[in-house]
Amino acid sequence: MASEQQWKIPPIVQELAADVQTPPSQYVVGEQDRPDLVGAVMSEPIPLVDLSRLSVASDDPYPDEVTKLRSALQSWGLFLAVGHGMEPSFLAETMNVTKGFFKLPMEEKQKYSNRVNGREFKLEGYGNDIVVSENQTLDWCDRFYIIVEPESQKVHSLWPMQPPTFRYICAFNLDHVDLHRNSSRTNKVSIEAWQEPWPPATRWASGLAAEAGCVLAGRGGGGEVGSRRRRGGGLTTAALGGGGELRARGGGEEVGSRRRSGGRLTTTALGGGGELWAHGGGGEAGSRRRPGGGLTTTALVLSASPLPRHVVSLTDGEEVGSNTLREFTARCREIVTLILANMAKLVGLHERYFVDMLDKEGVTYARLNYYPHCPKPDRVFGMKAHSDATVITVVLVDDTVSGLQVQGGDGVWYDVPIVPNALLVNVGDVMEIMSNGLLKSPVHRVVTNLERERLSVVMFYSMEPEKEIEPAPELVDEERPRRYRKTNTKDYIADLFETLARGARAIDRVKI
Numbered sequence: 001m002a003s004e005q006q007w008k009i010p011p012i013v014q015e016l017a018a019d020v021q022t023p024p025s026q027y028v029v030g031e032q033d034r035p036d037l038v039g040a041v042m043s044e045p046i047p048l049v050d051l052s053r054l055s056v057a058s059d060d061p062y063p064d065e066v067t068k069l070r071s072a073l074q075s076w077g078l079f080l081a082v083g084h085g086m087e088p089s090f091l092a093e094t095m096n097v098t099k100g101f102f103k104l105p106m107e108e109k110q111k112y113s114n115r116v117n118g119r120e121f122k123l124e125g126y127g128n129d130i131v132v133s134e135n136q137t138l139d140w141c142d143r144f145y146i147i148v149e150p151e152s153q154k155v156h157s158l159w160p161m162q163p164p165t166f167r168y169i170c171a172f173n174l175d176h177v178d179l180h181r182n183s184s185r186t187n188k189v190s191i192e193a194w195q196e197p198w199p200p201a202t203r204w205a206s207g208l209a210a211e212a213g214c215v216l217a218g219r220g221g222g223g224e225v226g227s228r229r230r231r232g233g234g235l236t237t238a239a240l241g242g243g244g245e246l247r248a249r250g251g252g253e254e255v256g257s258r259r260r261s262g263g264r265l266t267t268t269a270l271g272g273g274g275e276l277w278a279h280g281g282g283g284e285a286g287s288r289r290r291p292g293g294g295l296t297t298t299a300l301v302l303s304a305s306p307l308p309r310h311v312v313s314l315t316d317g318e319e320v321g322s323n324t325l326r327e328f329t330a331r332c333r334e335i336v337t338l339i340l341a342n343m344a345k346l347v348g349l350h351e352r353y354f355v356d357m358l359d360k361e362g363v364t365y366a367r368l369n370y371y372p373h374c375p376k377p378d379r380v381f382g383m384k385a386h387s388d389a390t391v392i393t394v395v396l397v398d399d400t401v402s403g404l405q406v407q408g409g410d411g412v413w414y415d416v417p418i419v420p421n422a423l424l425v426n427v428g429d430v431m432e433i434m435s436n437g438l439l440k441s442p443v444h445r446v447v448t449n450l451e452r453e454r455l456s457v458v459m460f461y462s463m464e465p466e467k468e469i470e471p472a473p474e475l476v477d478e479e480r481p482r483r484y485r486k487t488n489t490k491d492y493i494a495d496l497f498e499t500l501a502r503g504a505r506a507i508d509r510v511k512i
């Protein structure tokens, strides 16, 4: 009967927090397990690793940085990454969009619910984590979980339409458009666009993925150019693969541009009636809007160099998701590739070992966490102690409220310090297994705050579901025998939530 199963459908914590002075018993942890709200202070703080000083070259120009990385991973299994190339304003925007989502009316958020027919849980979507047993202690946290990579796995209908900067609306995939009639190359072009709520007829073009040689030209249709209705101004950012080129003209005037390694990142402000030209040099391109920025187009003209031109009319398309989260995904992917290469080198593997394990079919999940304020923070957890079932995890943590704690080798819980604009990177269980225990997946947890809410944006990097997980043969020998049994991602995650609910660790099941 429905009432007997009531425990399976806990309330949204945000609503609970607005309502109660005492957390319901399902959230309250046993006395012996209660959190210390203030964790111990690390005697050796977690090193800040400057990613711009890490390289994959065999003779590292900054050996000290590699030493810091090694020391952080050995002591804590995590580190704080700086020099990641993401601007503070972009990180703030990512956080704001996340917050904006959780602040939407419940009715709007429920459109993305992770419940099927209001009852059964699915992994993706908005709500609570799955409740598998009546005795499970629940976390004081709401979350939104979504696949962000690869493109083929994305569930477009789950990508929020609000807040406005959170999504694209239209995607146009023009596979094998014959852009290069005079060349033997086949091109795959995709243009993404989104529609602003204002004015309704305006179409926005945001980016393109083009194989070498494609040219995208977007033209302001004579109307206003610029987002958020700022007159005479717009700003678009497109990241193009190596050799790419973006040119924009605002009412005859080029307003600004800058470059980035591994291609070009050009930022251009357009005035009314502006024109955008982007030339994909072989890589993916993406773009995002900034406050007061945007590029409006009423028509896109695709052309090879020289002609013919193809006019694409942006009148239909499918929802494809978030603008900001998409860019965050792309930027995180860049740093993850660099970090994984360095981790592989640190344990004596070929630099592509872990990168190849993730390969194209690897799935990246974003988990947006919202921890409302809690009337009794000393009795509940925002998130119970766990380690991540990933290869690697990247976290954008709230820089206004602390709460994340990591367990040291001594069993003591330490506060992970807040370092504004740094990203937290931690080893996951799969990496621990593949490295035959040389790299350890840290146990961590989140405590809540009496007065303040807290947010985090977590990127989980996972291997393709069928792929086997086992220690790299190069890291197994007589001195260091195999420490973990073979498993695969699908099986590993299958009963993860049940394991978590029991307060156990999935990795213990495969330890030899």
Ligand SMILES: O=C(O)CCC(=O)C(=O)O
Residues within 6 Å of the ligand: 367, 369, 383, 388, 395, 397, 404, 444, 446, 455, 456, 458
């Ligand atoms: O909120 C945080 O800082 C960390 C969250 C976390 O550990 C997770 O989502 O796995």
Ligand SMILES: [Fe+2]
Residues within 6 Å of the ligand: 386, 387, 388, 444
């Ligand atoms: Fe975690």
